[in-house]
Amino acid sequence: MKLWGGRFSGRRDPLFEKFSESFSLDQRFVLYDLRVNLAYVKALAEARVLQPREAGRIGAGLEALRREVQGNPGWANGQSAEDVHTWVEATLERLVGDAARKLRTGRSRNDLVATEMRLYVKDATLSLERALVALLTALVSKAQVHAHVVLPGYTHLQPAQPILFAHYLLAYFEMFSRDGSRLRDCRVRADELPMGAGALAGTTFPINRERLAKELGFARVARNSVDVTSDRDPVAELLFACALCMLHLSRWAEDLIIYSSPGFGFVELADAYSTGSSLMPQKKNPDSLELIRGKCGRVFGSLNALFVTMKGLPMTYNRDMQEDKEPLFDAADQLDGSLEMARVVVESAKLNPAVPAAAAEESWAIATDLADALARAGTPFHRAHQLAGQLVLSSLRAGKKPADWTAEDLTAFAPEFTAEMARYFRPAEGLKTREITGGSGPAAVSKALDAAEARLESWRR
Numbered sequence: 221m222k223l224w225g226g227r228f229s230g231r232r233d234p235l236f237e238k239f240s241e242s243f244s245l246d247q248r249f250v251l252y253d254l255r256v257n258l259a260y261v262k263a264l265a266e267a268r269v270l271q272p273r274e275a276g277r278i279g280a281g282l283e284a285l286r287r288e289v290q291g292n293p294g295w296a297n298g299q300s301a302e303d304v305h306t307w308v309e310a311t312l313e314r315l316v317g318d319a320a321r322k323l324r325t326g327r328s329r330n331d332l333v334a335t336e337m338r339l340y341v342k343d344a345t346l347s348l349e350r351a352l353v354a355l356l357t358a359l360v361s362k363a364q365v366h367a368h369v370v371l372p373g374y375t376h377l378q379p380a381q382p383i384l385f386a387h388y389l390l391a392y393f394e395m396f397s398r399d400g401s402r403l404r405d406c407r408v409r410a411d412e413l414p415m416g417a418g419a420l421a422g423t424t425f426p427i428n429r430e431r432l433a434k435e436l437g438f439a440r441v442a443r444n445s446v447d448v449t450s451d452r453d454p455v456a457e458l459l460f461a462c463a464l465c466m467l468h469l470s471r472w473a474e475d476l477i478i479y480s481s482p483g484f485g486f487v488e489l490a491d492a493y494s495t496g497s498s499l500m501p502q503k504k505n506p507d508s509l510e511l512i513r514g515k516c517g518r519v520f521g522s523l524n525a526l527f528v529t530m531k532g533l534p535m536t537y538n539r540d541m542q543e544d545k546e547p548l549f550d551a552a553d554q555l556d557g558s559l560e561m562a563r564v565v566v567e568s569a570k571l572n573p574a575v576p577a578a579a580a581e582e583s584w585a586i587a588t589d590l591a592d593a594l595a596r597a598g599t600p601f602h603r604a605h606q607l608a609g610q611l612v613l614s615s616l617r618a619g620k621k622p623a624d625w626t627a628e629d630l631t632a633f634a635p636e637f638t639a640e641m642a643r644y645f646r647p648a649e650g651l652k653t654r655e656i657t658g659g660s661g662p663a664a665v666s667k668a669l670d671a672a673e674a675r676l677e678s679w680r681r
């Protein structure tokens with residue numbers, strides 16, 4: 221069945237049929253298609269374009285089809301059509317006969333597919349947000365359990381300054397929260413009804429678009445029929461939100477891959493999310509994290525694919541736009557799967573607090589605390605930095621750790637040092653000087669943890 225046969229006399233080449241079909245992908249829209257059609261039939265009846273009896277018959281057919289599809293996960297097996305919209309119309313005709321032929325009065329697949337795409341984006345952003353909240357919840361509870369654990373913070377992957385593990389985890393809380401709010405923004409902008417736009421110019425049938433918007437759960441009616449039939453911004457925005465969230469997940473995965481490697485040993489990953497080697501018996505590999513990191517690539521690719529597809533398309537609809545489905549579905553699916561995997565990996569990973577604590581101290585990450593203590597006592601920072609650097613150098617040469625230093629050693633090293641400054645050989649002391657808002661001081665972090673919990677709570681509502 222073709223929706224557009226009248227103008228043609230020649231046969232279509234099956235090669236082209238196969239090349240151009242989108243049913244294999246957009247069948248995922250089937251419930252949206254049925255829902256939009258049902259609401260649209262109502263609108264046509266209200267506009268007296270359809271007789272109540274015709275509308276009733278079509279409506280009953282659409283309802284029956286919905287039940288059939290919902291009751292049978294394999295409904296699409298063995299089916300074929302140009303696209304899901306064609307399939308619904310053809311199947312409806314088989315169910316209710318001629319009445320089905322009035323279904324598409326005053327509408328086009330252009331406003332139809334735009335409507336279904338927006339419904340999908342709205343649902344996908346919502347379910348991705350839920351998955352994000354679940355991950356954020358796992359991060360916050362890990363941070364609470366290990367509220368006092370210290371680890372070296374890194375720059376250039378070189379030990380930099382001691383920070384609280386909770387503070388480190390809350391950094392990811394911030395990143396993933398922004399991802400959540402990006403998804404919400406995307407949903408708010410996508411929340412406009414295209415139906416009524418027709419192919420591009422606006423339908424000539426007097427349907428009540430405001431009522432139709434309400435019926436389909438859209439916040440408002442799209443203001444311009446040319447724009448809304450040519451626009452794929454909701455897809456682009458969702459893809460960008462997915463790509464950036466994947467980037468955050470990938471950096472988090474990389475951290476955990478490093479921290480769980482034997483050289484670091486801060487964290488042990490659960491066996492359930494690790495794999496072994498077919499050759500090397502001792503291996504335990506972080507494949508779950510590597511796959512999260514790896515899937516990042518294809519999601520970035522999806523964003524790029526849509527951009528390149530849309531670039532330079534003349535107004536309004538062009539068939540190129542059908543190519544939005546694969547990146548859209550794939551990016552949302554990959555992010556959804558990655559968020560879930562990240563959550564279970566976080567929940568099951570075990571932190572060995574003594575290891576990062578020792579690394580924070582023995583890596584001389586406390587050197588800045590010594591320099592800052594000197595500066596607070598009046599030594600110009602230039603000199604303070606130099607003194608602390610010399611102390612580190614002589615310790616490294618002598619194989620001396622921070623814990624090997626006594627107050628007497630310290631005051632003997634340079635007259636600027638006081639006995640009291642020896643406390644900064646312990647990372648916990650330096651942390652206490654970082655109580656600034658947003659800093660890694662214990663009180664600041666505990667406040668940040670409470671705030672994060674409150675934000676999560678309001679998010680869940």
Ligand code: ARG
Binds near residue numbers: 246330539542543
């Ligand atoms: N399968 C098409 C798509 O996803 C539906 C719209 C077709 N419209 C058209 N004018 N050929 O883009």
